[in-house]
Amino acid sequence: MEILIHEDKRLSDSRIEIYCPEVSEEILDMAARIRVYDKKITGMKDGGTYIVEVPKILYLDTVDKKTFFYTKEAVYETPLKLYELEERLGRSDFFRASKSAIINFNQIQSLRPDFGGRMLVQMRNGEKLYVSRQYVPVLKKKLGL
Amino acid sequence: MKRFLEGVIAWKTYACMMFTGSVMVFWAAAYFLGRDGIPLGALLQLLLLSVIGSLLQGIMFTEWLIKSMAYPARLLIFAVVFLAVLSVFAWKGKWFPAGEFGSWLVFAGIFLGIFAAMTAGYEIYFRLAGKRYDGLLGERQKRS
Numbered sequence: 001m002e003i004l005i006h007e008d009k010r011l012s013d014s015r016i017e018i019y020c021p022e023v024s025e026e027i028l029d030m031a032a033r034i035r036v037y038d039k040k041i042t043g044m045k046d047g048g049t050y051i052v053e054v055p056k057i058l059y060l061d062t063v064d065k066k067t068f069f070y071t072k073e074a075v076y077e078t079p080l081k082l083y084e085l086e087e088r089l090g091r092s093d094f095f096r097a098s099k100s101a102i103i104n105f106n107q108i109q110s111l112r113p114d115f116g117g118r119m120l121v122q123m124r125n126g127e128k129l130y131v132s133r134q135y136v137p138v139l140k141k142k143l144g145l
Numbered sequence: 146m147k148r149f150l151e152g153v154i155a156w157k158t159y160a161c162m163m164f165t166g167s168v169m170v171f172w173a174a175a176y177f178l179g180r181d182g183i184p185l186g187a188l189l190q191l192l193l194l195s196v197i198g199s200l201l202q203g204i205m206f207t208e209w210l211i212k213s214m215a216y217p218a219r220l221l222i223f224a225v226v227f228l229a230v231l232s233v234f235a236w237k238g239k240w241f242p243a244g245e246f247g248s249w250l251v252f253a254g255i256f257l258g259i260f261a262a263m264t265a266g267y268e269i270y271f272r273l274a275g276k277r278y279d280g281l282l283g284e285r286q287k288r289s
Contacts (some may be wrong), residue, residue, distance in 0.1 A: 143285060
């Protein structure tokens with residue numbers, strides 16, 4: 001694989017183009033990784049590939065070793081692993097809520113402590129999620145507590 | 146292993162808290178009834194009850210063993226099992242005349258009263274904490 005980087009002062013934004021003989025899984029995975037840096041995630045739904053803006057994501061989770069992310073309108077599958085997304089989205093307002101979920105802090109509607117030291121989180125679409133006891137301090141820190 | 150040890154440490158902490166609380170209540174009751182102090186046998190019973198009670202709490206109110214169960218069901222099972230444990234202690238420890246049905250009714254009534262008050266206390270605390278968190282959440286989301 002050949003990688004070329006051209007510096008052009010006339011451009012106002014960076015541009016990445018991928019030329020390939022065919023769009024393989026590897027290429028889609030690579031594009032997905034690059035898009036996360038641009039606050040966008042590539043998601044698959046009903047056989048199609050969509051680009052979703054990160055702030056629109058409510059939360060992400062892993063089910064049967066597959067990673068999904070959820071917006072108010074739809075559920076998408078992504079080829080990226082949860083820990084990879086955590087690394088990159090951690091710079092935004094996302095935080096780890098459990099071993100299998102990451103939540104967008106800005107998409108939380110309300111919070112309530114729950115038994116066992118957990119936190120019950122209601123998202124803007126009405127869905128309820130739990131923040132595990134071990135990750136509650138992270139959320140409290142985000143709240144300024 | 147680490148998780149297990151963390152669980153044991155948390156269990157010990159809750160058992161100590163329950164033991165301290167029950168000794169304080171027992172001591173206050175003994176004082177008002179004009180008793181000199183707490184007998185050693187009673188202290189040992191309170192210690193054992195605290196260990197069992199906090200273990201039951203850990204089982205019923207965390208996800209340690211029971212992953213998903215409705216909160217009311219957890220409350221009900223905890224109340225029934227803990228009341229049964231307390232009843233065995235009351236019977237074996239001769240807390241009151243075991244042959245008097247009225248004493249058992251008073252005993253169960255006191256337990257349910259304390260249990261209801263504690264449950265209501267937790268509910269109020271959860272609601273107030275929730276309101277505080279929502280206020281902070283709104284402020285933080287406005288800033289970002």
